[in-house]
Amino acid sequence: MELPVIQPGELNKRPAQTPIFSKVGIVGLGLIGGSIALAARELWPAALVIGVDNKDVLETAMRLHAIDIAADDPYVLAEADLVILAAPVKQNIELLADLDDNVNQPAVVTDVGSTKRAIVDAARSLPPKFTFIGGHPLGGAAKSGLENARPDLFTGRPWLLTPSTDGGEAIVKLSAFVTALGAQPRVVDVATHDRLLAYLSHLPQLTASALMKVVGHAVGAPGLTLSGKGLADTTRLASSPPEIWRDIAATNADEIGPALDVLIAVLQDLRRDLPKGDQLSDVFTEAAEWRRTLKP
Amino acid sequence: MELPVIQPGELNKRPAQTPIFSKVGIVGLGLIGGSIALAARELWPAALVIGVDNKDVLETAMRLHAIDIAADDPYVLAEADLVILAAPVKQNIELLADLDDNVNQPAVVTDVGSTKRAIVDAARSLPPKFTFIGGHPLGGAAKSGLENARPDLFTGRPWLLTPSTDGGEAIVKLSAFVTALGAQPRVVDVATHDRLLAYLSHLPQLTASALMKVVGHAVGAPGLTLSGKGLADTTRLASSPPEIWRDIAATNADEIGPALDVLIAVLQDLRRDLPKGDQLSDVFTEAAEWRRTLKP
Numbered sequence: 001m002e003l004p005v006i007q008p009g010e011l012n013k014r015p016a017q018t019p020i021f022s023k024v025g026i027v028g029l030g031l032i033g034g035s036i037a038l039a040a041r042e043l044w045p046a047a048l049v050i051g052v053d054n055k056d057v058l059e060t061a062m063r064l065h066a067i068d069i070a071a072d073d074p075y076v077l078a079e080a081d082l083v084i085l086a087a088p089v090k091q092n093i094e095l096l097a098d099l100d101d102n103v104n105q106p107a108v109v110t111d112v113g114s115t116k117r118a119i120v121d122a123a124r125s126l127p128p129k130f131t132f133i134g135g136h137p138l139g140g141a142a143k144s145g146l147e148n149a150r151p152d153l154f155t156g157r158p159w160l161l162t163p164s165t166d167g168g169e170a171i172v173k174l175s176a177f178v179t180a181l182g183a184q185p186r187v188v189d190v191a192t193h194d195r196l197l198a199y200l201s202h203l204p205q206l207t208a209s210a211l212m213k214v215v216g217h218a219v220g221a222p223g224l225t226l227s228g229k230g231l232a233d234t235t236r237l238a239s240s241p242p243e244i245w246r247d248i249a250a251t252n253a254d255e256i257g258p259a260l261d262v263l264i265a266v267l268q269d270l271r272r273d274l275p276k277g278d279q280l281s282d283v284f285t286e287a288a289e290w291r292r293t294l295k296p
Numbered sequence: 297m298e299l300p301v302i303q304p305g306e307l308n309k310r311p312a313q314t315p316i317f318s319k320v321g322i323v324g325l326g327l328i329g330g331s332i333a334l335a336a337r338e339l340w341p342a343a344l345v346i347g348v349d350n351k352d353v354l355e356t357a358m359r360l361h362a363i364d365i366a367a368d369d370p371y372v373l374a375e376a377d378l379v380i381l382a383a384p385v386k387q388n389i390e391l392l393a394d395l396d397d398n399v400n401q402p403a404v405v406t407d408v409g410s411t412k413r414a415i416v417d418a419a420r421s422l423p424p425k426f427t428f429i430g431g432h433p434l435g436g437a438a439k440s441g442l443e444n445a446r447p448d449l450f451t452g453r454p455w456l457l458t459p460s461t462d463g464g465e466a467i468v469k470l471s472a473f474v475t476a477l478g479a480q481p482r483v484v485d486v487a488t489h490d491r492l493l494a495y496l497s498h499l500p501q502l503t504a505s506a507l508m509k510v511v512g513h514a515v516g517a518p519g520l521t522l523s524g525k526g527l528a529d530t531t532r533l534a535s536s537p538p539e540i541w542r543d544i545a546a547t548n549a550d551e552i553g554p555a556l557d558v559l560i561a562v563l564q565d566l567r568r569d570l571p572k573g574d575q576l577s578d579v580f581t582e583a584a585e586w587r588r589t590l591k592p
């Protein structure tokens with residue numbers, strides 16, 4: 001797949017557009033939720049962006065001009081026609097249960113979580129006034145949190161959508177929304193999503209954190225002063241927040257588990273073969289070939 | 297440890313110095329050997345830089361003005377007063393065996409390999425006209441090979457030295473040589489070196505290659521187009537050349553093996569704990585703390 005080259009900042013130059021949704025409610029203003037809010041306010045001055053989070057985060061969001069309306073209670077979503085759940089996965093699932101109490105009118109509901117089967121299952125109990133479409137913007141930045149949010153975070157990146165019915169008008173509108181944000185919408189089925197992400201994202205994350213723990217524990221702070229770019233790159237993901245990953249692991253354990261088993265088996269093969277190095281040569285050669293297909 | 301901030305290019309501005317060694321022989325003109333050659337020629341126009349490698353590499357080295365004298369046979373080292381072995385570890389060890397046939401006068405001999413016990417052991421058989429001091433410049437670039445060599449590659453980076461005797465004048469001169477290259481010489485004992493590097497470098501390398509193989513094999517080229525910066529960072533080391541790493545693994549198997557065992561045990565704990573996530577929270581929290589002490 002060729003990704004189009006869109007320069008950061010290009011989003012800012014676009015003329016104001018007719019809003020696709022007039023009241024966009026975002027629950028959870030972290031890196032992803034905050035970046036959606038910033039982009040939506042720039043793109044559609046006529047739309048209202050409603051942010052739900054705790055009071056500290058809302059203060060930051062108001063200071064960054066990321067939202068029009070702020071509340072620490074989802075009652076403020078009453079008139080939203082798009083609700084984006086951008087909290088950790090299990091919180092998003094809990095929020096779904098209360099949605100009917102908080103949102104009074106028909107709305108498209110989506111999320112931005114890294115696993116999809118659990119929330120899509122939960123969304124089957126929503127009343128018919130809601131159309132739920134699972135969503136997952138890929139990529140993101142190395143650093144999490146609202147203070148690292150940027151309106152061009154999604155530029156040129158895939159945004160996976162997992163509609164559970166044919167979606168009708170809702171999928172068309174949500175696709176237009178994420179396209180306006182600079183992303184490339186792609187429809188995938190939920191099972192494929194969770195299997196793919198187990199390998200592309202969840203396994204690298206667990207590996208990076210495990211490696212950093214093992215190396216730090218073994219060599220200590222003085223030893224780490226001798227480390228170079230190699231260790232820094234390989235463990236960059238280890239800065240990720242535990243609370244997000246606990247939910248991801250729990251809601252995709254049946255896919256991440258087998259992926260971990262395969263990695264453990266390869267590491268065990270390498271370990272047995274260290275003095276000879278035949279297995280090492282095979283693994284390194286295949287790995288270098290795959291690595292060439294990724295960006296530097 | 298605070299590393300001094302020396303800007304790239306600063307090396308070029310330094311005035312020509314009296315050579316510390318008058319004839320510097322470098323066997324193996326890859327990233328490290330090539331960068332030493334480029335720096336030595338800039339720093340000491342009065343010294344001769346002698347390069348030994350195969351004919352293709354030597355042609356490139358001459359074109360890059362990295363060396364004064366080129367040959368594909370170590371006989372050209374006859375008058376060298378510093379010999380730097382910069383081939384893969386096992387080749388360096390083989391080269392030691394022939395050194396007395398090739399070098400006619402007293403010389404300081406060093407290497408730049410990532411394991412030290414094997415070559416330091418082998419160097420004990422050298423005749424007394426040679427003083428061997430193991431060496432290991434840390435850091436380096438993401439890409440290997442002479443075409444990525446740069447005279448400022450070592451700027452601000454540690455250069456570990458493992459003298460096997462008290463070293464005398466040789467260690468003073470070699471320290472001055474690597475300091476002139478911009479590096480920070482640090483003396484460590486060979487066993488500590490090999491244990492530290494098993495964790496800081498060898499374990500991350502094996503992990504990155506194993507992960508890239510597993511992910512590439514599982515999702516294939518179309519799946520990889522959906523990958524982001526996280527996978528790219530975590531697997532950057534997987535581009536490393538197998539031939540170098542085969543030798544490193546073989547000559548440090550007894551240290552890398554136990555390090556791999558610890559990592560495998562942590563991954564197995566995480567795997568068992570996926571649905572609950574208690575272990576995950578602990579590992580992620582400790583890993584994030586260690587990661588904060590590294591460069592971004």
